[in-house]
Amino acid sequence: MARVIVVTSGKGGVGKTTTSAAFAMGLAERGFRTVVIDFDVGLRNLDLIMGCERRVVYDFVNVIQGDANVGQALIKDKRNPNLFVLPASQTRDKDALTVEGVGKVLEELGREFEFIVCDSPAGIERGATMAMYYADDAIVVTNPEVSSVRDSDRMIGILSSKSRRAEQNMEGIREFLLVTRYSPERVKRGEMLALEDVQEILSLDLIGVIPESTAVLNASNAGVPVILDRESSAGQAYSDMVARYLGEDLPHRFLSTEKKGLFGRLFRG
Amino acid sequence: MALLDFFKQRKSNSAALAKERLQILVAHDRRGGGPSYLPQLQRDLLAVIRKYVAVDSDAVSVNVERDGAQEILELNIILPE
Numbered sequence: 001m002a003r004v005i006v007v008t009s010g011k012g013g014v015g016k017t018t019t020s021a022a023f024a025m026g027l028a029e030r031g032f033r034t035v036v037i038d039f040d041v042g043l044r045n046l047d048l049i050m051g052c053e054r055r056v057v058y059d060f061v062n063v064i065q066g067d068a069n070v071g072q073a074l075i076k077d078k079r080n081p082n083l084f085v086l087p088a089s090q091t092r093d094k095d096a097l098t099v100e101g102v103g104k105v106l107e108e109l110g111r112e113f114e115f116i117v118c119d120s121p122a123g124i125e126r127g128a129t130m131a132m133y134y135a136d137d138a139i140v141v142t143n144p145e146v147s148s149v150r151d152s153d154r155m156i157g158i159l160s161s162k163s164r165r166a167e168q169n170m171e172g173i174r175e176f177l178l179v180t181r182y183s184p185e186r187v188k189r190g191e192m193l194a195l196e197d198v199q200e201i202l203s204l205d206l207i208g209v210i211p212e213s214t215a216v217l218n219a220s221n222a223g224v225p226v227i228l229d230r231e232s233s234a235g236q237a238y239s240d241m242v243a244r245y246l247g248e249d250l251p252h253r254f255l256s257t258e259k260k261g262l263f264g265r266l267f268r269g
Numbered sequence: 270m271a272l273l274d275f276f277k278q279r280k281s282n283s284a285a286l287a288k289e290r291l292q293i294l295v296a297h298d299r300r301g302g303g304p305s306y307l308p309q310l311q312r313d314l315l316a317v318i319r320k321y322v323a324v325d326s327d328a329v330s331v332n333v334e335r336d337g338a339q340e341i342l343e344l345n346i347i348l349p350e
């Protein structure tokens with residue numbers, strides 16, 4: 001049976017889709033058969049971030065409603081044979097997502113894949129609650145900023161009450177904190193919440209810290225998951241996060257402001 | 270002078286302010302707001318107290334905490350010195 005992971009946040013624009021794309025690609029690169037599903041019915045974007053927007057024929061809602069089968073709707077990634085994308089519908093209503101419908105599709109995908117990554121829409125409406133309903137694990141994406149932290153706290157509450165695991169009195173969803181757009185310089189100047197502060201308020205296990213990086217916009221411009229930009233700090237931080245998810249114990253990187261001077265650059269390594 | 274420095278420091282450290290605001294807010298959100306009669310109860314209590322003592326409008330705070338099956342109604346009244 002596949003492991004279902006929801007990438008969620010409550011607030012929009014914090015990096016859910018960027019994270020879903022990078023995380024799914026990272027799992028695929030490690031050899032796991034992985035599918036990433038866009039739950040943002042009406043505002044799909046995962047296809048763009050994954051760079052497969054011109055290959056969308058059928059979508060998630062088509063599959064739920066029986067207009068297409070899963071195989072017809074899945075888009076095979078051109079870079080990694082282990083990775084598939086299930087796009088959201090752009091025209092339908094989010095009410096097309098039902099507990100039974102989503103459950104059936106996930107069950108079918110579970111026979112084929114080892115990991116199912118659910119890219120949640122922002123907000124706490126149906127798309128978001130459906131994305132988390134069947135989750136085994138949750139990655140809560142948070143910016144070090146007041147509204148994002150508050151919304152994440154709300155989502156953590158919803159995760160523990162409105163999921164299949166909660167309703168059926170199973171072991172709860174494993175929740176992990178991913179802090180994105182982190183800027184050590186601004187933290188040092190006292191302008192941004194420090195990592196420890198965010199962790200203290202949300203009290204979740206930290207799975208990664210993605211530094212603010214120009215590589216993220218460049219990657220989405222090109223439709224390439226940023227994890228493939230191996231030179232970039234963001235790409236490396238996502239690789240670390242995938243490794244930690246799979247059980248490796250790695251120290252967190254890119255947390256300090258240490259600027260390499262001329263000397264440092266000359267004697268790099 | 271020390272007081273001035275204190276305010277200056279606070280101003281530049283907006284992150285500390287953010288943390289403080291969040292801690293209060295998150296604690297409140299997690300309590301779920303309590304029963305709907307709380308605000309009215311708070312206003313009524315304030316009116317009664319004001320019959321006897323001149324207090325500010327934020328002198329009375331009312332909270333409900335849940336501890337298992339038990340509910341604790343917590344009243345906090347700050348009297349002027």
